[in-house]
Amino acid sequence: RLAALEGRERNRTHPIMVVGRRYYRGELDEEDDASKPKGFFAQLLDEKDEEEEGRAQVAPTRRAKTVRFAESPAQGTGGLEAPSTRQGSGGGGDAASGLEEGARKRGREETESADPRPKGRERTKSLLVKTVQARRNQKPETPAERQWREEQEILRNIEKQRMELKSAKELAQDIEYARTDTVDYNWTPPKWWSEAMSDRDKLEKTRKKLHIIAEGTDVVPPCETFQKMKLPKWLVDHLEGRGIVRPTPIQMQGIPVAFSGRDMIGVAFTGSGKTLAFSIPSVFTALIEDYRMPIRSGEGPVALVICPSRELARQTYQVLNGFVEAFNDCRDEKQLCERGTKEEQVAMRKIILKTMLCIGGVDLKEQTDVVRREGVHIIVATPGRLKDHLSKKRITLDACRYIVLDEADRMIDMGFEEDVREILSYFKSQRQTMLFSATMPEKIRSFANKSLVDPVIVNVGRAGAANLDVIQEVEYVKQDSKMVHILQCLQKTAPPVMVFCENKNDVDAVHEYLLLKGVDACAVHGGLDQEVREKSIDAFKNETKDVPFLR
Incomplete structure (x- = not known):
């Protein structure tokens, strides 16, 4: 019998502990959710919840329920409704309900005047509401600001038109060809x-x-x-x-x-x-x-x-x-x-x-x-x-x-x-x-x-694709050994050979190095005279020069 009583007590307290644990976990979940950013509709729902909480705090008194008794057939058609409250029932029910209504109104006014905090809708506003209020509170645009805004818009349109392959006259006159x-x-x-x-x-x-x-x-x-x-x-x-x-x-x-x-x-x-x-x-x-x-x-x-x-x-x-x-x-x-x-x-x-x-x-x-x-x-x-x-x-x-x-x-x-x-x-x-x-x-x-x-x-074909007739190979070489590696590649490859460099100085440096090594080469870049460039290209076409260096 003692074991049965202890089990009964354990079963009686276990749901309370579980409920308390769930409630504690729920508080943690609410705190975690509060730290996360909320969307527009979630903010609107929070505003409604806070309004309801505010109303509940304003009205501490509970409204008494009114029970209406149905007419009994024995009373006839002229029966009256009997109001009944938790305190009791009787003919003074209407007067009691009126007193409660007045007390409730006075309590709401005292609560609103005593509570210094703003209402729920004012505490948390959505971004849309804030934007509308900011536009209403915005100062009117001055003529100088309007002129500056129009000038910036004109400059943006000019930049957009510069993308078009048209002459200045066609852009100015807005000429469109059919x-x-x-x-x-x-x-x-x-x-x-x-x-x-x-x-x-x-x-x-x-x-x-x-x-x-x-x-x-x-x-x-x-x-x-x-x-x-x-x-x-x-x-x-x-x-x-x-x-x-x-x-x-x-x-x-x-x-x-x-x-x-x-x-x-x-x-x-x-x-x-x-x-x-x-x-x-x-x-x-x-x-x-x-x-x-x-x-x-x-x-x-x-x-x-x-x-x-x-x-x-x-x-x-x-x-x-x-x-x-x-x-x-x-x-x-x-x-x-x-x-x-x-x-x-x-x-x-x-x-x-x-x-x-x-x-x-x-x-x-x-x-x-x-x-x-x-x-x-x-x-x-x-x-x-x-x-x-x-x-x-x-x-x-x-x-x-x-x-x-x-x-x-x-x-x-x-x-x-x-x-x-x-x-x-x-x-x-x-x-x-x-x-x-x-x-x-x-x-x-x-x-x-x-x-x-x-x-x-x-x-x-594919835009920007390489020519399939050209075999491309990539070799990684240190900067100090590029000259020697170019000379080794030229010794393995039969002429004619074309060498491309990044800038003019590289063309002159590699050209001078190969001339010292006995390679019959010529150079072509924008820093040379047109006559020299034409002679170099003609010499390469006529196979009198083996290696042209181009930039």
């Missing part, structure tokens, strides 16, 4: 184009097979041969003479897009044939504009190609000059204009295309005399020298209808963005813009999409 104002090449697409444009699935399969990604509205289908592009025979013969029988993917899609008069952004890896993709349309632009209105002395150019460096500009000029010489040397009138009348063929035969290389390191007078004496159709230039000619009004862009920005990513990285923008300010009308690059950073994509008129983006 797609219908593009260059008319008078070039009719082949008949199979309509069928190819209608069958979108087949067209996408063809592009996927050629690793071409074309973005834009109404993109023309690619042409897999030069004959499908309807190129004249003299041009096809010239390409075959140079060993170019089949176009590359960037040429298959880029040349038809250019012939359709659309602005284009071409992205392809180095060595993919981008130069040919914009050189052929530039030649046809010059032919069409000269046929409509011949170029006289002091006029031109019709097509403009801008390159970031002198060597790249000279290389592009040599490619373009080859096409121009092939046209000027062609004596067969039918090859020049196969589908034209006899009069049109004679008129085409009278056209003599002229090109000019406009780069630094060459006498300005020699370049100016070419334009002043005969006029020019196509100019290949670097931004700095072209800007000098335009500022001195030795060259005008009134008749220019076609502009190419080659290696646009390098041009922006080298700091020529403002020069290009100043060059564009000399245009008098809309032009067809072709932007080519090996990579496509977001900065170029953003202002190209804003500045070009409904552009077509042609991407061949």
